[in-house]
Amino acid sequence: MLVFYLWRVLALYAILLILLMLVQRWLIYQPTRVPSLSVDQANTPYGVVHEISAETEDGLHLKGWHFLAGQIACTDQGACDQELAKGRPVVILLHGNGGNRLHRIETCRLLASINLHVFAFDYRGYAENPGSPSQTGLLNDARAFWKYAVRNRKIDPQRIILMGESLGGGVATLLASDLCQQKTPPAGLVLRSTFSSMVDAASFHYPWVPVSWLLWDQYPSQKVIANVKCPLLLIHGTEDQIVPYSLGKKLFDAAAPHSTTGIPKQMVSIKQGTHNGLIYEARGTLTTAYDQFAKQIIAQTVVQ
Secondary structure (H helix, E strand, C coil): CCCHHHHHHHHHHHHHHHHHHHHHHHHHHHEEEECCCCCHHHHCCCCCCEEEEEECCCCCCEEEEEEEEHCCCCCCHHHHHHHHHHCCCCEECHHHHCCCCCHHHHHHHHHHHHCCCCECCCCCCCCCCCCCCCHHHHEEEEEEHHHHHHHHHCCCCCCHEEEEEEEEHHHHHHHHHHHHHHHCCEEEEECCCCCCHHHHHHHCCCCCCCCCHHHHCCHHHHHHHCCCCCCCCEECCCCCCCCCCCHHHHHHHHHCCHHHHHHHCCCEECCCCCCCCHHHCCCCHHHHHHHHHHHHHHHHHCCC
């Protein structure tokens, strides 16, 4: 009888694992889909935000917004290009697994307020964009955003900061690793509330699941961050219950101590900070950290 019950439990466990494997991308990616997003919804003065778009290698047309540095208003792309030509850093924002770019407006406003341009795209399957998200897909999307900035808008890679939030940190780290190995590194990499790997993050929430066997999208940030040779800023809240602080610290410890230009890696630990609330809980700390990091990059560019 005991053997019978044991087999029954094992069978139920196996069925549960199969179900988790089948729905894993539904659990990981939580996009907010909409028919369209207008810059009017950004609730900013006219001309401060402009629509942009990028084409992926697999033929997807992905939309996003350009928040102008200093929240200056421009009438058209020509005027925006003139602002971009003034040399301020440009942030490519790679957001987390939920919502869409409309939910990142406060972060974009903060960055624009310290004179940074922001390209805030949505991934495939998010907002009005076609396609379905996956690790391969999101990395292809990030490459398309990078190419849009460098090729379409003629921005020097040494002015582009990759910023990844949560899941976007996994995407940003993979892209930064690739770019550094191709000898076209970004100006800097900013990671907020991100993980050492998706395996580590999923194992925290599902300790009874053999995650490394079942997970398709593993985002192995810890394995590739040693390839990142540009300046690094990592920010994490100590009370993050979605991506524990320990996973951010694990990723930080795996990174090279200095960039190739000698800038030490930096980690800002926000006491009592949570996962989704940092923009409200520690806006001043975030503003200072982003501003100082950007100024380091500007100074580095001037020296070169």
